[in-house]
Amino acid sequence: MKPKIATTSLAGCFGCHMSLLDIDLRLLELLQRVEFDRSPINDIKTVGPCAIGLIEGGVCNAENVEVLREFRRHCKIIVAFGACAVNGGLPAQRNHLDLRDILEEVYQTSPGLAPGCSIPNDPELPLPLNKVHPIHEIVRVDYFLPGCPPSAEAIWKFLNDLIIGRTPVLGHGLLRYD
Amino acid sequence: MSDVFLLDGEQVPFTVGQTVMAAARAAGRYIPHLCWHPEFQPHGSCRLCTVKADGHFAAACTLAARPGMTVDNRTAELDDQRRTLLQMLFVEGNHFCPSCEKSGACKLQATAYELKMMTPHFDHFFPDRAVDASHPDLLLDFNRCILCELCVRASRDADGKNVFAITGRGIKSHLIVNSPSGRLADTAMSLADRAASVCPVGVILAKGRGFVIPIGERRYDRQQIGAAEEQ
Numbered sequence: 041m042k043p044k045i046a047t048t049s050l051a052g053c054f055g056c057h058m059s060l061l062d063i064d065l066r067l068l069e070l071l072q073r074v075e076f077d078r079s080p081i082n083d084i085k086t087v088g089p090c091a092i093g094l095i096e097g098g099v100c101n102a103e104n105v106e107v108l109r110e111f112r113r114h115c116k117i118i119v120a121f122g123a124c125a126v127n128g129g130l131p132a133q134r135n136h137l138d139l140r141d142i143l144e145e146v147y148q149t150s151p152g153l154a155p156g157c158s159i160p161n162d163p164e165l166p167l168p169l170n171k172v173h174p175i176h177e178i179v180r181v182d183y184f185l186p187g188c189p190p191s192a193e194a195i196w197k198f199l200n201d202l203i204i205g206r207t208p209v210l211g212h213g214l215l216r217y218d
Numbered sequence: 219m220s221d222v223f224l225l226d227g228e229q230v231p232f233t234v235g236q237t238v239m240a241a242a243r244a245a246g247r248y249i250p251h252l253c254w255h256p257e258f259q260p261h262g263s264c265r266l267c268t269v270k271a272d273g274h275f276a277a278a279c280t281l282a283a284r285p286g287m288t289v290d291n292r293t294a295e296l297d298d299q300r301r302t303l304l305q306m307l308f309v310e311g312n313h314f315c316p317s318c319e320k321s322g323a324c325k326l327q328a329t330a331y332e333l334k335m336m337t338p339h340f341d342h343f344f345p346d347r348a349v350d351a352s353h354p355d356l357l358l359d360f361n362r363c364i365l366c367e368l369c370v371r372a373s374r375d376a377d378g379k380n381v382f383a384i385t386g387r388g389i390k391s392h393l394i395v396n397s398p399s400g401r402l403a404d405t406a407m408s409l410a411d412r413a414a415s416v417c418p419v420g421v422i423l424a425k426g427r428g429f430v431i432p433i434g435e436r437r438y439d440r441q442q443i444g445a446a447e448e449q
Contacts, residue, residue, distance in 0.1 A: 181337075184336040215336070217327055217330070218316045
């Protein structure tokens, strides 16, 4: 049976997933060797038992925490996939500001808003966390693949190493933080 | 004839009074470092160049070479400790490489690549530090300061201007500008100063030329720092 891979994007921009698609025709080669479980690639919404879970994005709201814990429960190996999962990335640049101040400025006091605007409070919206966290602050993480986004070459090397059970090693030019 | 010591088992010649770091550099050997610079007095503060000399830990940049000394440098133990030091530097400041003009030419980043740092590991501090854009030619982004004091030394010893200083103690240590207003615009600092180009990270940046050399074609994009410094 082919090992299963699940992927998700939490507080990310899907850039890492776009970079995964940049492996191009090698996606077909990958599909010979693994099967995708929950992922934006196939639109499966729930995660089952998997060998590898790729987590893009940091943790910025309650739903992110729930999804991340769900992935940790089901995946043997969790990979922090890209800069935001590794260190919070761009969303974490709000961390030195007060959350209420940000919400008030964006939804109530910034110029150009329609009269009567207020901070969204729909029960369907996940509650934001005070700070954005790298995923290793919430769950145990087995491997880290930095990069904003990691290049297709880096992803390909990393996944190949993981699938054959080797500790992923990224050489010069593949290990990047930008 | 000069004396020699052993660096990772290979002979490195030195002259009396030379440090292990200076001799290694002259011999084209790389000892990871951040606060050391060949033009300035050693500072011994970043501890990244810590080696094991005859079984004792010492900073290679301040340790005088002795004949026959055995120095361990790139061992797994020392590189593990160096990686931990780097991780602590990364979480103490705001080192957000994707938005940094210095990316690809940054010694902190390049050294972390060299030492295969895959994660900052520790919890981030996310400190709140304002930038100083007051100077017409230079930008100061304190978020990236690693307290190497190279700008302090360059401005004092090479430029004779004393523009920079470190204030505070322990975890509260931080870089300040030596002017009544605290702003760079109110100092004698100029773009031609040695201090303007000595910063190993992205704190002191010349305005208007951040992307003259594109990302991907910069010094440490082309070559890993260890190989680049071994020439």
